[in-house]
Amino acid sequence: MLTDREAGLRPGLVLIHGGYHMARCWAPTVAELQRQAPDVPVLAVDLPGRGDSPADLGSVTVGSCVDRVVGQIDAAGLGEVVVVGHSLGGLTVPGVAARLGAARVARLVFIATLVPPEGTSAVQLIPWPPLRWYMARLLPPGRSRRPPPRAAARLGFCNGMTRQQRELVYDQLCPEATNLFHEPADRAQMPASVPRTWILPRRDRACPPRYQRRYLDNLGGVDEVIEIDTCHDVMVSEPATLAAILAERCRPGRAARVDAQG
Numbered sequence: 001m002l003t004d005r006e007a008g009l010r011p012g013l014v015l016i017h018g019g020y021h022m023a024r025c026w027a028p029t030v031a032e033l034q035r036q037a038p039d040v041p042v043l044a045v046d047l048p049g050r051g052d053s054p055a056d057l058g059s060v061t062v063g064s065c066v067d068r069v070v071g072q073i074d075a076a077g078l079g080e081v082v083v084v085g086h087s088l089g090g091l092t093v094p095g096v097a098a099r100l101g102a103a104r105v106a107r108l109v110f111i112a113t114l115v116p117p118e119g120t121s122a123v124q125l126i127p128w129p130p131l132r133w134y135m136a137r138l139l140p141p142g143r144s145r146r147p148p149p150r151a152a153a154r155l156g157f158c159n160g161m162t163r164q165q166r167e168l169v170y171d172q173l174c175p176e177a178t179n180l181f182h183e184p185a186d187r188a189q190m191p192a193s194v195p196r197t198w199i200l201p202r203r204d205r206a207c208p209p210r211y212q213r214r215y216l217d218n219l220g221g222v223d224e225v226i227e228i229d230t231c232h233d234v235m236v237s238e239p240a241t242l243a244a245i246l247a248e249r250c251r252p253g254r255a256a257r258v259d260a261q262g
Contacts, residue, residue: 010250011106012041012078014096015235016069018087018113019180020147022051024172025086028165029235032243040250045072047092049144050174057144060177066095073100082250084109086235087207091122091180098189105191107249110222111199111242112207112232115215116185123181125211139178147173156206157233165236187219196222197249199234199242206232 013033015026023044033042047065048055055064069092073081083105085093090113097105114122123139126132139145148156150170158166198216200209207215216222226245230237 010040010252011080011082013246013250014073014081014083015044016085016089016092018089020173020176022046022172022174026235028239029242032239036243037247040247041078043076045069049177057175057177058142061179062091062183065092066099069096070099080104080106082107085113086111088114088180090114094187094190097191097194102191102193105194107195109197112201112204112212115218117218118187119184121182121184139181141179141182143178144175145178146175159205159231160203161237169233169236198222198225200225200227201230201232201234202227203230204232
């Protein structure tokens with residue numbers, strides 16, 4: 001039997017939200033994908049403890065996030081996939097790729113993601129020691145942390161958005177699992193042969209571009225960097241642009257190009 005890749009079918013698109021967000025944040029981009037590329041299956045996953053995935057946030061780990069994503073991919077009957085992670089969701093992407101393997105993962109897409117050096121945590125990315133000390137105590141492991149207030153979310157996630165776009169972001173903000181900020185990064189099993197794309201919002205305040213460039217180096221490099229002149233929550237602020245980028249990377253033969261050359 002031919003694989004999806006061999007048959008020239010478009011891979012499914014798996015969307016993993018970031019911290020304090022849920023799957024609904026992808027709604028504008030999903031709507032655009034359905035308009036621009038209706039033949040691409042799209043799966044926006046709620047990580048444990050939010051949306052349609054109830055769980056005790058104090059017990060949520062990167063491993064349980066990986067379990068949730070892989071379980072939803074299999075339940076949806078998806079074969080080959082392009083896996084997309086936004087912000088804190090980038091911590092889950094390597095584990096998903098490792099679990100599914102290069103035969104099923106056509107491409108990884110990182111959108112303004114946190115990528116700590118191997119063996120270190122997201123909290124340890126904070127460069128100023130006093131702030132790092134403060135954040136480690138504000139986000140103790142084994143707890144949940146309430147979402148940021150609207151003023152902070154507007155500053156960090158929504159700069160430049162319309163009022164309607166901001167309201168969409170505010171409406172889906174939710175508490176976050178603090179374990180995710182403390183777990184050491186483990187990318188040892190992430191398939192090196194899977195192509196990688198980095199989408200860099202140039203006006204990002206939550207994850208400024210100068211830090212993102214360090215993070216993509218921590219990842220070991222990527223095949224391409226695509227810059228968009230927008231804020232952190234690009235899936236809400238520029239859904240048509242993001243959808244076009246993602247749809248193109250699901251084009252038959254495009255996602256696996258690096259594998260074929262290698």
